[in-house]
Amino acid sequence: MNQTPMTVLGAEKLREELEYLKTVQRPQIIQAIAEARAHGDLKENAEYHAAREQQGFCEGRIQEVEAKLSKAQIIDVTKLPKNGRVIFGATVTVLKCDTEEEITYRIVGDDESDIKSGLLSINSPIARGLIGKEVDDVATITTPAGKVDFEIVQVEYI
Structure with a gap:
């Protein structure tokens, strides 16, 4: 596996972003999906589709940050x-x-x-x-x- 050099500060910023995505943004999106689902018909429900799209972006970024951290060679x-x-x-x-x-x-x-x-x-x-x-x-x-x-x-x- 190719390791990528990263400073301690850079790794810390990525860990903070990952924590925010998992503990703040992900629950907010799940809540928004639940609220939009409660409005009924999902075919023409713009809030539902927007929230699902946002969920896709969030999950993609979580995977990207986790991959970067797993490949990081942290240099102090x-x-x-x-x-x-x-x-x-x-x-x-x-x-x-x-x-x-x-x-x-x-x-x-x-x-x-x-x-x-x-x-x-x-x-x-x-x-x-x-x-x-x-x-x-x-x-x-x-x-x-x-x-x-x-x-x-x-x-x-x-």
Whole structure:
């Protein structure tokens, strides 16, 4: 079975979502189906059909989250050796050499990535270019906008 790297925080968010789906959303949908069923004829009962569709989406998401958690290789970066190298889970501050802009990224699994929040997928070109580098190293990374030089300013394992 292929394992997918995931941070402790990413796994915790998925567990919270799973708990919500099972203990809050699923019972609400079951209640909505029961109420709609009480209205009589199911063939032309829009509330019933909407609730059943919602149930399908909910159950599908529960299965998806459970599958992701079962395949997750949870990596706690705080327990790894702090050798100054950029690794999965590390928080990296880089200086974009052409604009002098400082950017901080946390390298995370595909399912956790959110570039607007600074969560960079391990499989993104930037993350792949930074992995293994140390403070003061310069990584030249090919982005959609062309080649960009990033100088590593800080590496944290938080």
